[in-house]
Amino acid sequence: MSDQEQYSDDSTSKAAVWESWLESTLFRDLHSDETPDPVPLFESTDNGLETSSALGSYKWGKNDGDYLYLIYLLDGPTTDVQNVVPVYVGESNDISSRIGQHSRKIRDALPITEWEDDGQWGSFSKYDQIAAISDLADSPLYVWIIDVDDLEYGPYGYETYRQELEAKLVGLVHDQSQYERVFANREFIPNRILHEIGQAGPEWVADEIVSRSAQSHHNTETENRPLTKSACWNEWATEYMLADVRSEDQLDPIPLFDVTADLQVRMNDDGILKRATEIDARIRREGRKCVDSDGIREDGYDGLLYILYQLEKPAETATAADIVPRYIGKAEAYGKKRELSSNFTEIAHERDATRSFARWGDGNYWHIGELSLALTGEDERKHHWVEALFDSNLRTLSQQTYLWVHAWDSEEDISPYGTPATLAEVEPLLIGTAYDSYPEYLLNKSGTPDDAPIKTEAPTSAD
Template identity: 50%
Template sequence: MSRTKETLWERWVTRTVLEDITAAETPDPVEIVDDSGAELTRTDAYDDYRLGRGAGDYLYLLYLLDEPVETATDIIPVYVGETGNIANRLLEHFRRLRDSLPTTEWADDGSWGSYSKYDHIATVYERATSPLYVWGCDIDEREQGPYGFPTYRHELEAKIVGLAHSHPRFTRALANRDFVPNRVPQEMAKVGPEWVGLEAETPNEEARMIRETPTVNVTGETKGALWLEWVDQTIRREIHDPEMVDPIPLFETDEDLTVALTERGQLKRSAAIETRIRAEGKQCVNADGVKEGQSGLLYVLYQLESTTPSPEEIVPRYIGKAEAYGKKNTLSANFEEIAKDRAGTQKFARWGDGNAYHVGELTNTVFGDDSKKRSWASELFEQGTHRLKAQTYLWVRAWDNQQYPSPYGYPAYLAEAEPLLIGLAYAASPETLLNHNEVPADAPANTRAFEFQPVPREEPVGK
């Protein structure tokens, strides 16, 4: 069998959903909606199914069947989710689906999310010849995810959504908004229910890109080893390349690693990282909006344990992305300053000085105006100072599958690559990674009692 994301999806569905559908001892397929009465109700099988699940971490799938069901391609994903309380989550899904019907009453109110995932699921339900079904599994009972490695529910959801969105057959039925490119919900919002198409059609942009990008062999036998392999081919390689300026410090500092402040009292980014962010951002956008090609920036905040580091000596602190497309507007607000060559850096591809952006939030935490970045301040700075414990660097690149390897060797779009890399970095370095989302609820970043003594301000910001 060829090594493609299509075959990965089909192999995973075959040994999970399809296996349960064909097994005599399971209740699958479980129909969700009983439409035999004057009002829509839940089927008894659906209630038995959701209430019969025990406590635990679950992945679940809402899906259609293309009868007769013979192979994995006859199972059409509509929504992929994860939860720690499957009985309540599935009850909520039914209620929200019911309240979204009929879709003829849907009206665009002009806000982002006006055409919600529930409107989308309701449209699929109305237009499909198949009933809408549910399947769920306790993740602890499934030793491996689709890539062949142990996984946790947040990561598994991202993996399954990524495979489904990359499949050329599921362009319009899939209702997920997370872990798909921002471009997709933005395009959905423009047309509402007319977005949904259930017949095979032209593959989406990601499916076409993935078909054109070869799968690369990886050798890591654990997720931690795969992280080191990826770091070796990206961050470490550029650090050791004499033609590159990496590693690039995030902040301007003195010899004691005290971070300089701007005239407004903000932590000051280094000139080199501002140059890198603008240069990489310009690969994604220009004055006319989003360019064809790279869809945004991937970044890794890290520290080094050596001046000539091995992959093991590159310590991950935070992994994130900034997509060039916005969810509401074609050009993301995060890229407006870069696209229009403005001097301002309030947003700056997520690394801006504004109160909702990384440097702004960290500044506010360091100086006691807020606490959103308490874990960052605690781990990166000496208590009561704006002096770094160790030099801190930022690797930031326009995400390009042709230039940079994907986490598991299979081509991945930006919104998919980010959570997959977080999963690998967490496996390799759970104690140092400061991501709070896309990691388990019991990860150190979510359970450790971070403390930071703020720096007293000598005078108000802006004076």
């Protein structure tokens, strides 16, 4: 059976996808005479805890490259993949330095009994959490490193790159509730969890490191899985974006900007690009599914998924292949420091102000504000957006540009791989599949490979 064929069972869970991937990767190394695994992270010396000599030899020569690494515990013999307890998943193109940094910072966090809350968000860091786990666990912490170029497929059976692979694996682990108090990743994890970690501090780490009593029961139909990531994107875009474009109950496609007949974007009195009235209404409508005047709604959605896009054909005849994604992002209703995200305060309290406005606000650190500054040359952060979306006549779009906004329900909505996903997880999964379809057009820098066109050359206009 090939690596790809192993994912074509009639149905499976994200836990099964995770375990299947471990069996074909980490477990292969654990049982190989040609690799030193399992490799401990630390060893005790006369000078205290140090990076193990075995790890020093293991990472020797692994410098430039595309690497994924896993910090883990073993809760039993390596005959059972469920004995692997994931603690942290990461990626790096300078793996030796990255692992060395992790080792130092984890050791600096010991003993965890001396931890003090400094009042800042992130005070109980991932290093503090890993240190607490190291203190409590019966097993040593181990490190496994893999060159992503040596992997034929990722966990869903498609080619991948290290940034995308990290996000996929974090999502698979986070879905398994028995690891919630152990898994120390902060990226691609819902803000709600990060907020709770910040409130709990060291008490977040369970006294008993491993509990298999709680397993994920989300099933994923994989029998008719698309053959490529590009096909995954097209199927997802058809079910979500194109469905709204074709729906008589929706106004899609909704232009992002208030424009003249020749696509010149109007400005407000403060010299900021004006959003279309219709998109403001959509953002407020979808946002109120997540929050209300009391803050986070008890029955609310995770937050907003949004996709900036253009159409290659008129909306009436467009197919999913005609939807050109330019930027994919999200705004979570939960904040990290405060329960209600600052991106939703205006929507929650129904204020007229739109400084943050679910990340599409006029403020200097939000999309419209940054783009307005880039147009006048006052700020470089959105300069690549200006090059991609506007023609040489400033403020005139090269073609109509739309924004799709959707309140995300992690219990009902699905990822491009047909799996249930949190908003924090689905964003990088969509970036990965959209990049596979439109590498020249996607404006996302985070979540795309190092050689992505947006990182190496001028953006492409879709006209």
